Amino acid sequence: MxxxxxxxxxxxxxxxxxxxxxxxxxxxxxxxxxxxxxxxxxxxxxxxxxxxxxxxxxxxxxxxxxxxxxxxxxxxxxxxxxxxxxxxxxxxxxxxxxxxxxxxxxxxxxxxxxxxxxxxxxxxxxxxxxxxxxxxxxxxxxxxxxxxxxxxxxxxxxxxxxxxxxxxxxxxxxxxxxxxxxxxxxxxxxxxxxxxxxxxxxxxxxxxxxxxxxxxxxxxxxxxxxxxxxxxxxxxxxxxxxYAGFELKGPLDHDPGEIYLISDLHLGHTNIIRYCSRPFVPSDVIEMDRTLITNWNYSVSQGDHVYFIGDLRHGREACLESEYRALLNGTITFVAGNDDRNTESAVQSVHLTYEGREFLLLHDPNDAPAGFSGWIIHGHHHNNDLCAFPFIDPISKRINVSVEVIGYCPVSLKEICQTIRERILPSGKPLFLRYSYVD
CATH class of the missing domain: 3.90.1140.10 (Cyclic phosphodiesterase)
Structure with missing residues (x-):
């Protein structure tokens, strides 16, 4: 041979x-x-x-x-x-x-x-x-x-x-x-x-x-x-x-009082690493949790408001939700996801108006009411179908803030609006991922 x-x-x-x-x-x-x-x-x-x-x-x-x-x-x-x-x-x-x-x-x-x-x-x-x-x-x-x-x-x-x-x-x-x-x-x-x-x-x-x-x-x-x-x-x-910016090295500078969005952390969920191709060794859920929580706190200060759009934790091995909440910066509004619909204080959806645009925040975009003409900010789909649920889709007016899509760090509503105004509307094309590491 x-x-x-x-x-x-x-x-x-x-x-x-x-x-x-x-x-x-x-x-x-x-x-x-x-x-x-x-x-x-x-x-x-x-x-x-x-x-x-x-x-x-x-x-x-x-x-x-x-x-x-x-x-x-x-x-x-x-x-x-x-x-x-x-x-x-x-x-x-x-x-x-x-x-x-x-x-x-x-x-x-x-x-x-x-x-x-x-x-x-x-x-x-x-x-x-x-x-x-x-x-x-x-x-x-x-x-x-x-x-x-x-x-x-x-x-x-x-x-x-x-x-x-x-x-x-x-x-x-x-x-x-x-x-x-x-x-x-x-x-x-x-x-x-x-x-x-x-x-x-x-x-x-x-x-x-x-x-x-x-x-x-x-x-x-x-x-x-x-x-x-x-x-x-x-x-x-x-x-x-x-290297890719998926693990922050220190706090990020920003104006106080920002509004941040993120969904589907799935803290404590070992199999999510494989299912969604997260950048961690499949067996090390502790490292994943540490990185996601640190990224959150380096992005968000105590004076900021965070809308978390569902599925904070998952699985019997995960810590209690209250334990995870205590580790996260900011004033947090929890929108109910698949795994936390019965969570105390979680709401089913949120309406926001920001820079003249109307936004509806809910976990699953399929639950949006018929006739809503604004932008839907959602999670649920992770990175499993980027063609249908990219980071920003100008046709369907949907914004996917699943953690894998936005680079494993919360994204500000200010940044979303700037991206829509400067990049999405002029081109008319979807932006599949938030991070610049992959275009």
């Missing part, structure tokens, strides 16, 4: 969510033997070495290319189908950031003269297909069958949201369907994905083994133990949060 190498970025925050979706698709369309086990974005390769080049030379070159680049943001989109080197391919589309294009081009330039690439696109960086494979090496006609099936389902069978429990809403595309007639085994329901992620490490594969992994936050190659060490990954994720 010929030695082959591959340079890739493996998914970080979205890894669990994408793997679950891939497994569901593979099971539904009977392509388990072809599914991708480690979702990634290929930067270069597969390739072989041209003598007298050694693998250590490859690592040195890749490290020099990556040394001046931080985390690599990108958006994961819906389905695509192509003919690959060894058969049909079905994949998630990836919208690359300038950083991803730059890194890919740089690595291609440096390696192309020292290696024998088996991928024609490596020498055409401007035409490179950025994607995350769902299944590959598919026999003739199978990729088209899977793609057409997914496209048809996206128009008919997909239902991402429910007004009932949060567990159903968040895991709806992982819920098993009833056994279909004539098919004994069950399969999971699948949904289109539109979510942001960032490459935090560059992985170099040698055949089926990891040759090396370069950490884009720590700016170094990791040793073999660090690559799989959860504590090492926790360090990388912490550095990423600070």
């Amino acid at each position: 010929e030695d082959t190498y591959l340079v890739e970025i493996r998914l970080a925050r979205t890894r669990w969510r994408i793997k679950e979706t891939i497994q569901a698709i593979a099971q539904k369309f009977n392509v388990e033997d072809h599914q991708e086990r480690h979702p990634h974005i290929t930067l270069y390769g597969p390739f072989t070495l041209d003598n007298p080049v050694h693998s250590k030379d490859i690592l040195q070159i890749i490290g020099s290319c990556a040394s001046g680049i931080g985390p690599i943001p990108f958006m994961i989109g819906s389905w695509e189908q192509r003919d690959g080197i060894h058969g049909g391919v079905v994949a998630f589309s990836v919208k690359p950031s300038p950083e991803l294009v730059k890194l890919t081009s740089l690595i291609s330039q440096k390696l192309s003269c020292l290696t024998i690439s088996l991928n024609a696109w490596d020498l055409q960086a401007d035409k490179k297909w950025f994607h995350a494979t769902i299944a590959n090496r598919l026999p003739p006609g199978k990729a088209e069958e899977v793609f057409n099936g997914l496209a048809a389902m996206s128009k008919t069978d997909f239902s991402l949201h429910s007004s009932s429990s949060i567990s159903f809403q968040l895991s709806s595309f992982f819920v098993r369907l009833a056994t279909m007639a004539g098919i004994k085994k069950q399969y999971k329901k699948v949904h289109p994905v539109f979510i942001d992620d960032a490459g935090l490490r560059i992985t170099v594969m040698h055949n089926d083994d990891i040759l090396g992994e370069y950490d884009l936050l720590q700016k170094r190659w990791l040793n073999a133990d660090e690559i799989r060490d959860p504590f090492s990954w926790q360090k990388t994720m912490t550095l990423y949060r600070r």
